[in-house]
Amino acid sequence: MAQRAPSATGPPNQHMQRLNGAIARLEDLGTVFETFQSNATKALRVLREEVKELREELKITNGRVGFVESLIDVEEEGENEVEEGEGVAGEVLGEVLLDPVQESINANQQSKELADGKAIKDVVNETYQLLLGIPKLYKKYLPAYPDGEEEWPTDSATGHRLLRFNWYAIAKDPVNAVSIKAIVDAIRATGAERVQGCAPFLPHVLDAHLLERITTKFYYLAKQYKAYHAHDSQTYHAGNGEGRNGEDDIFGGEREDLEEGSEGEGARMEGALRRARAATVAAQRERKARGTPWDDAKYAAAFLVNAQSDNEDEYKEGERPPGAPIRYKRRRPGWRSTLLQQLYDEVDARPDPTPDKARMMVERVMGTDLERIKPPKALLKNRVRAWMVKDDVLERNRDWLEGRRVARDGKLWGEEDDPVEDTVKRKKDRQGGGRKAKRPRADTSAIEAAHARVAKVTGGIHPDVIFDALDG
DNA sequence: CTCTGGATGGTATTACTGAG
DNA sequence: CTCAGTAATACCATCCAGAG
Numbered sequence: 001m002a003q004r005a006p007s008a009t010g011p012p013n014q015h016m017q018r019l020n021g022a023i024a025r026l027e028d029l030g031t032v033f034e035t036f037q038s039n040a041t042k043a044l045r046v047l048r049e050e051v052k053e054l055r056e057e058l059k060i061t062n063g064r065v066g067f068v069e070s071l072i073d074v075e076e077e078g079e080n081e082v083e084e085g086e087g088v089a090g091e092v093l094g095e096v097l098l099d100p101v102q103e104s105i106n107a108n109q110q111s112k113e114l115a116d117g118k119a120i121k122d123v124v125n126e127t128y129q130l131l132l133g134i135p136k137l138y139k140k141y142l143p144a145y146p147d148g149e150e151e152w153p154t155d156s157a158t159g160h161r162l163l164r165f166n167w168y169a170i171a172k173d174p175v176n177a178v179s180i181k182a183i184v185d186a187i188r189a190t191g192a193e194r195v196q197g198c199a200p201f202l203p204h205v206l207d208a209h210l211l212e213r214i215t216t217k218f219y220y221l222a223k224q225y226k227a228y229h230a231h232d233s234q235t236y237h238a239g240n241g242e243g244r245n246g247e248d249d250i251f252g253g254e255r256e257d258l259e260e261g262s263e264g265e266g267a268r269m270e271g272a273l274r275r276a277r278a279a280t281v282a283a284q285r286e287r288k289a290r291g292t293p294w295d296d297a298k299y300a301a302a303f304l305v306n307a308q309s310d311n312e313d314e315y316k317e318g319e320r321p322p323g324a325p326i327r328y329k330r331r332r333p334g335w336r337s338t339l340l341q342q343l344y345d346e347v348d349a350r351p352d353p354t355p356d357k358a359r360m361m362v363e364r365v366m367g368t369d370l371e372r373i374k375p376p377k378a379l380l381k382n383r384v385r386a387w388m389v390k391d392d393v394l395e396r397n398r399d400w401l402e403g404r405r406v407a408r409d410g411k412l413w414g415e416e417d418d419p420v421e422d423t424v425k426r427k428k429d430r431q432g433g434g435r436k437a438k439r440p441r442a443d444t445s446a447i448e449a450a451h452a453r454v455a456k457v458t459g460g461i462h463p464d465v466i467f468d469a470l471d472g
Numbered sequence: 473c474t475c476t477g478g479a480t481g482g483t484a485t486t487a488c489t490g491a492g
Numbered sequence: 493c494t495c496a497g498t499a500a501t502a503c504c505a506t507c508c509a510g511a512g
Binding site: 277 | 497498499500501502503504505
């Protein structure tokens with residue numbers, strides 16, 4: 001500086017020139033800045049408006065999802081009264097939907113429901129099928145994990161390696177974990193195109209829930225696989241060994257020789273078969289009772305499948321004399337009350353209003369009663385009622401009322417109130433015991449963190465204030 | 473908490489039969 | 493033959509209790 005000062009004493013117009021140049025540059029800078037500021041403001045405004053727009057879109061989308069859910073009968077678990085009201089309120093009170101934490105919780109619940117919905121189940125099943133390279137997800141197609149020496153199976157069409165699971169290991173076993181991850185990836189990548197109907201839902205399902213669904217399915221499949229291969233673990237699984245049927249080993253192959261067939265007092269018949277046969281009898285009784293005094297809500301439970309007699313084969317397998325028709329043997333439950341028996345006797349004596357159906361039914365003959373069986377445990381709607389059970393039997397077995405075997409009679413029979421399904425109890429338990437569903441921590445914490453970052457930037461001032469200042 | 477087996481409930485599929 | 497209905501079976505899903 002000390003050296004410069006003397007030299008600065010040059011001709012005055014040189015100074016003026018430089019000064020003018022500096023001013024001109026300043027002016028240029030001013031215009032540039034103004035343009036920049038105006039552009040920046042514009043840009044910010046655009047962003048702000050876009051956010052508004054997206055929020056509005058989100059509102060509409062949420063509304064649509066709600067509508068679709070109501071159509072496909074998806075309901076929220078737990079106290080849905082509050083939540084359901086919100087769907088409507090959400091449109092009016094946009095505020096509720098704009099709270100990021102609340103939204104994340106909603107999204108999380110929505111995700112959970114969707115993951116248990118048909119569309120997602122479909123895509124999960126479809127993807128299992130595809131990556132395993134089997135025509136159906138039936139137990140007979142489920143492949144074993146390849147042996148050490150075996151060559152890894154590939155898709156004959158694409159040449160890609162097929163997926164294999166070790167059904168005897170748990171889901172978290174590395175072998176299975178890798179395959180399960182592959183399913184997630186495949187669903188994310190191509191699920192929407194492969195399976196019609198899941199595209200709108202897939203983006204709303206969180207990875208955690210998708211994984212949960214896939215894992216559950218893994219256990220279903222493993223269960224089936226193990227049941228199917230239960231008894232060939234030692235002997236070589238001969239493909240022709242099941243020439244007889246291959247299907248009947250669902251009951252474990254050797255099923256403790258059904259000794260109840262011997263007129264004895266064993267257990268009831270196998271569930272599915274018992275129900276299949278009893279269902280037609282129940283339906284016929286209901287038809288015949290129409291228009292009679294028994295056709296009354298009071299007696300409606302008489303026509304439940306669970307109240308019917310067992311319908312056993314008249315002859316054990318292979319013992320039916322040639323020429324004898326197939327007939328079923330009615331074996332009445334010992335607990336049946338006289339009132340109920342009277343109802344059945346009177347109804348059975350009537351003609352069937354639809355003789356065509358009656359003609360197609362297998363003939364029933366009376367067998368001995370089954371004295372020691374209990375009414376089956378059942379959902380309330382399928383459960384035997386107290387009036388249908390002999391008083392003394394019920395007196396001796398009060399636990400049937402607790403254990404989902406027998407329901408109270410309810411108002412129609414002079415009681416104070418109707419029995420209620422005890423799923424209520426489960427919900428209560430959950431409320432009492434703690435939270436009902438856990439939401440993956442990352443979800444809201446990420447949003448909260450973002451929230452915090454924004455707050456830091458704005459210094460706690462509402463963004464709108466900042467934008468407004470920019471505008472002015 | 474994870475996993476399993478048993479029980480229950482419900483739908484889909486298949487075989488069969490009588491009627492037209 | 494097709495159609496509709498019964499009967500039997502296969503399969504999926506869930507709940508629950510209990511083991512580890």
